[in-house]
Amino acid sequence: VNIARPISIFGTNSQLDGFDRTGSHNYPIINISNLPGLQITNLSFDEDSSVTCPYPSGGCSSTLVASNSQNISLDNISISNSKVMAVEISKSQNISIKNSSFQNAQVFGIWFDNSTTNLSSNIHIENNEFKDNHANAILFSGTGQSEKPSTIIGNTFIHNHQKAIFNTCNGPCSGGQLLIESGTKNLVISGNTIKDGVIEDFSGGWGASGIEFQTGNIDSVNLTTNTIYNNSGVGIIANTNLINTSNISITNNHIYNNQKGDVIFPGATISNNCLLEICLTIPPSPTPTP
Numbered sequence: 001v002n003i004a005r006p007i008s009i010f011g012t013n014s015q016l017d018g019f020d021r022t023g024s025h026n027y028p029i030i031n032i033s034n035l036p037g038l039q040i041t042n043l044s045f046d047e048d049s050s051v052t053c054p055y056p057s058g059g060c061s062s063t064l065v066a067s068n069s070q071n072i073s074l075d076n077i078s079i080s081n082s083k084v085m086a087v088e089i090s091k092s093q094n095i096s097i098k099n100s101s102f103q104n105a106q107v108f109g110i111w112f113d114n115s116t117t118n119l120s121s122n123i124h125i126e127n128n129e130f131k132d133n134h135a136n137a138i139l140f141s142g143t144g145q146s147e148k149p150s151t152i153i154g155n156t157f158i159h160n161h162q163k164a165i166f167n168t169c170n171g172p173c174s175g176g177q178l179l180i181e182s183g184t185k186n187l188v189i190s191g192n193t194i195k196d197g198v199i200e201d202f203s204g205g206w207g208a209s210g211i212e213f214q215t216g217n218i219d220s221v222n223l224t225t226n227t228i229y230n231n232s233g234v235g236i237i238a239n240t241n242l243i244n245t246s247n248i249s250i251t252n253n254h255i256y257n258n259q260k261g262d263v264i265f266p267g268a269t270i271s272n273n274c275l276l277e278i279c280l281t282i283p284p285s286p287t288p289t290p
Helices: none
Strands: 007-010 017-020 030-033 038-046 064-067 070-080 087-090 093-098 101-103 110-112 120-126 129-131 138-140 150-153 156-158 175-180 185-190 193-195 208-213 216-224 227-229 236-238 243-251 254-256 269-271
Touching: 038 064, 064 070, 070 087, 110 120, 120 138, 175 185, 193 208, 208 216, 236 243
Parallel strands: 007 038, 017 038, 030 064, 038 070, 064 087, 070 093, 070 101, 087 110, 093 120, 101 129, 110 138, 120 150, 129 156, 138 175, 150 185, 156 193, 175 208, 185 216, 193 227, 208 236, 216 243, 227 254, 243 269
Antiparallel strands: none
16 A cells, blocks of 8 residues: 555454455565554454465565554554564554564564664554564564653563574574564563563574564663563573663563573663562561651
8 A cells, every 4th residue: 555644444343353364475465655644453364374484485475564654553453374474564653553462473473674774763562462473573673762762561472482493593593582673772671471482493592582682783771570481591681792782771570480591681780670480579677766
């Protein structure tokens, strides 16, 4: 779609009307560019779990694609069995993705273009469920403002990065359920639950971590009040090639029972995290009576 006004696409009720694709997967179900507004509400997209499409050689497309657009709202949608990405976003502004589910994408759940000229901004991802996606549930790259950062808040991540589908690290690649990529600036990651990450077809490397920071050029990310547990990798990890990364704060999180460690992030501000399964809150001492 390439038109000059906002559009809305919505189902008629909360039971999610929608699209069940049974034919060719070589084009997106929705593909928009240069649009001033897009709202998709109360819809499901099922890309057929019985169909597989080798990546990248299979020639399949993502389910929803948006580029160079503004005011994108995805609310109460369900996308399952995508052959590439469930949602693919490039060079767009004012993005809200909430109250939705993304399951069993053959690559990423939500992918943001991290090339320097195609970064998106003012992104808010809230109260969604990401489950069983083959690579990262979210590959996040984007910017906010210092007084109004982009946000990833209140989401649930379960058993993502379950496949080692990439081979760019001299062998099958480990990774995180949530990946923070280069170009990210002014982001709050808060109140999320990230659990049960395991790579099913590869037992080497670092396994499936909770949150992974990649490559570098990342500034001002605040990770707070997240619960991250039972991952085969690390709770929160900075990759060893991380460069030009600053102002990372990891505070007041509950991180435990991750097989390769709970936090590995040199240079970050790390404080007041509970690394035990059961955390005791010690009340402040009473003020002495004179």
